[in-house]
Amino acid sequence: xxxxxxxxxxxxxxxxxxxxxxxxxxxxxxxxxxxxxxxxxxxxxxxxxxxxxxxxxxxxxxxxxxxxxxxxxxxxxxxxxxxxxxxxxxxxxxxxxxxxxxxxxxxxxxxxxxxxxxxxxxxxxxxxxxxxxxxxxxxxxxxxxxxxxxxxxxxxxxxxxxxxxxxxxxxxxxxxxxxxxxxxxxxxxxxxxxxxxxxxxxxxxxxxxxxxxxxxxxxxxxxxxxxxxxxxxxxxxxxxxxxxxxxxxxxxxxxxxxxxxxxxxxxxxxxxxxxxxxxxxxxxxxxxxxxxxxxxxxxxxxxxxxxxxxxxxxxxxxxxxxxxxxxxxxxxxxxxxxxxxxxxxxxxxxxxxxxxxxxxxxxxxxxxxxxxxxxxxxxxxxxxxxxxxxxxxxxxxxxxxxxxxxxxxxxxxxxxxxxxxxxxxxxx
Amino acid sequence: xxxxxxxxxxxxxxxxxxxxxxxxxxxxxxxxxxxxxxxxxxxxxxxxxxxxxxxxxxxxxxxxxxxxxxxxxxxxxxxxxxxxxxxxxxxxxxxxxxxxxxxxxxxxxxxxxxxxxxxxxxxxxxxxxxxxxxxxxxxxxxxxx
Ligand SMILES: Nc1ncnc2c1ncn2[C@@H]1O[C@H](COP(=O)(O)OP(=O)(O)OP(=O)(O)O)[C@@H](O)[C@H]1O
Ligand SMILES: [Mg+2]
Numbered sequence: 087x088x089x090x091x092x093x094x095x096x097x098x099x100x101x102x103x104x105x106x107x108x109x110x111x112x113x114x115x116x117x118x119x120x121x122x123x124x125x126x127x128x129x130x131x132x133x134x135x136x137x138x139x140x141x142x143x144x145x146x147x148x149x150x151x152x153x154x155x156x157x158x159x160x161x162x163x164x165x166x167x168x169x170x171x172x173x174x175x176x177x178x179x180x181x182x183x184x185x186x187x188x189x190x191x192x193x194x195x196x197x198x199x200x201x202x203x204x205x206x207x208x209x210x211x212x213x214x215x216x217x218x219x220x221x222x223x224x225x226x227x228x229x230x231x232x233x234x235x236x237x238x239x240x241x242x243x244x245x246x247x248x249x250x251x252x253x254x255x256x257x258x259x260x261x262x263x264x265x266x267x268x269x270x271x272x273x274x275x276x277x278x279x280x281x282x283x284x285x286x287x288x289x290x291x292x293x294x295x296x297x298x299x300x301x302x303x304x305x306x307x308x309x310x311x312x313x314x315x316x317x318x319x320x321x322x323x324x325x326x327x328x329x330x331x332x333x334x335x336x337x338x339x340x341x342x343x344x345x346x347x348x349x350x351x352x353x354x355x356x357x358x359x360x361x362x363x364x365x366x367x368x369x370x371x372x373x374x375x376x377x378x379x380x381x382x383x384x385x386x387x388x389x390x391x392x393x394x395x396x397x398x399x400x401x402x403x404x405x406x407x408x409x410x411x412x413x414x415x416x417x418x419x420x421x422x423x424x425x426x427x428x429x430x431x432x433x434x435x436x437x438x439x440x441x442x443x444x445x446x447x448x449x450x451x452x453x454x455x456x457x458x459x460x461x462x463x464x465x466x467x468x469x470x471x472x473x474x475x476x477x478x479x480x481x482x483x484x485x486x487x488x489x490x491x492x493x494x495x496x497x498x499x500x501x502x503x504x505x506x507x508x509x510x511x512x513x514x
Numbered sequence: 515x516x517x518x519x520x521x522x523x524x525x526x527x528x529x530x531x532x533x534x535x536x537x538x539x540x541x542x543x544x545x546x547x548x549x550x551x552x553x554x555x556x557x558x559x560x561x562x563x564x565x566x567x568x569x570x571x572x573x574x575x576x577x578x579x580x581x582x583x584x585x586x587x588x589x590x591x592x593x594x595x596x597x598x599x600x601x602x603x604x605x606x607x608x609x610x611x612x613x614x615x616x617x618x619x620x621x622x623x624x625x626x627x628x629x630x631x632x633x634x635x636x637x638x639x640x641x642x643x644x645x646x647x648x649x650x651x652x653x654x655x656x657x658x659x
Binding site: 304305306308309310311312313314316317318319320341344345347348 | 526528529532535571581582610611623632633634636639
């Protein structure tokens with residue numbers, strides 16, 4: 087562009103010189119050939135000038151175009167731009183920044199930067215970053231509140247970069263929306279925490295109530311039972327000769343019922359204790375536990391022909407004490423509900439169910455009608471009578487509690503007289 | 515044997531009667547004195563309060579102590595007995611229907627000599643009392659100071 091300007095200047099000077107010269111040159115003595123020659127030269131200059139003019143106009147258009155681009159890029163940028171002098175005066179502001187601060191651009195130019203800072207403290211922070219930027223010649227970024235012309239504040243992300251001649255360029259991003267969202271998240275987080283604390287406290291109270299309830303159940307409910315049993319026995323022992331067989335039988339039934347009730351109390355306590363105790367996680371060797379239980383079962387009724395098939399190497403992560411309760415009950419049930427068959431087989435193994443590792447205990451005993459499969463796990467719910475198989479109906483509900491506490495599930499399959507399979511998963 | 519008496523701390527009259535009967539059945543004929551709550555037991559053993567002036571030199575051969583008692587509970591009674599040098603060595607057997615591990619741990623921590631759970635089956639209770647009698651009143655000599 088400067089090249090073109092210089093060239094144009096030159097052409098013009100030469101034409102002017104020619105013209106001034108011609109004023110002196112063209113006299114009476116000037117020959118017509120000379121005039122024609124002069125005219126021709128001027129014509130050539132004129133054409134050249136016209137071409138130059140054309141070029142200038144095009145350059146002008148280019149300039150307009152790039153100014154417009156500059157306007158688009160600078161003024162309509164989605165972020166605010168400011169140029170700061172080394173005296174911390176605002177030298178240039180783009181339209182976006184002016185809009186952010188709710189003020190006309192001219193009102194900001196030549197103002198001190200403190201104009202957009204809410205207070206002294208913000209000034210200190212701002213200057214600190216500015217200083218760092220100048221000293222390290224590196225871009226500094228931070229977030230702070232800025233002050234609008236109407237006195238309102240908004241959250242901004244600031245970037246300051248070193249510019250030319252000790253100037254600094256400032257980039258301002260309005261992050262009010264993000265901050266609001268963050269604040270909302272924080273608020274929600276706090277509320278959640280608050281709620282968790284409240285719940286924990288409530289739970290603690292509930293646990294304590296539960297504990298004292300368990301205590302009085304075990305203590306207070308037992309006392310009258312002891313009296314019933316004790317005095318029934320005293321009657322039998324001290325006044326037995328005054329009772330006939332029918333009377334003695336009644337007393338025997340009274341004592342049986344008290345034993346049964348004591349057992350129920352113990353079972354409820356066991357259940358409540360398991361629901362509130364903490365899990366201690368470790369690697370548990372289920373195979374080993376099952377083998378020990380199988381031996382124990384054999385020794386209780388050595389005459390029974392029961393074959394245990396226990397898969398080797400079954401290990402899970404869990405609470406060993408509680409998982410022993412699970413296997414105690416499942417193997418105990420298998421043992422009990424096969425007792426009506428002369429010979430039986432009890433298998434403990436592992437398999438994949440819907441892509442998940444599941445453990446099973448399968449027997450070929452009395453089984454149950456599969457339509458009651460979900461009833462099994464309810465507390466005190468039984469599918470067999472006390473005469474068929476003794477029990478209180480707490481075992482599987484204990485098992486379910488423990489498996490749930492391990493994050494697993496438990497389910498049952500069975501068919502009458504064709505045995506039962508109890509499945510469980512352990513977490514994950 | 516004559517002045518080897520038993521202090522039974524028991525608020526439940528039925529349990530008192532059954533305990534007496536069990537002792538009698540097991541031929542333990544020692545005198546049984548009953549305290550109805552923890553406060554009375556302490557007053558009696560330490561010779562204070564309602565039993566101020568009571569001669570406390572003749573300590574019981576054994577204290578059968580229920581855990582859940584009115585006024586002052588069994589564990590607190592045990593703690594106070596152990597604190598006092600006069601009664602620090604009196605044999606104490608906790609008799610209770612609570613099986614909560616907590617109770618057992620606490621009882622042992624406070625220095626009881628034995629812990630017997632009153633079973634609902636009275637035959638078992640008889641056996642427990644029998645063991646108690648043999649152990650504390652016949653075999654075990656009181657500590658020599
Ligand atoms: N292996 C099995 N075969 C057939 N029926 C079973 C089997 N396991 C459980 N059941 C049925 O499910 C019911 C509930 O079992 P659960 O273990 O909870 O109680 P229980 O064995 O009757 O008594 P408890 O285990 O409390 O002594 C049983 O009464 C029985 O009818
Ligand atoms: Mg069972």
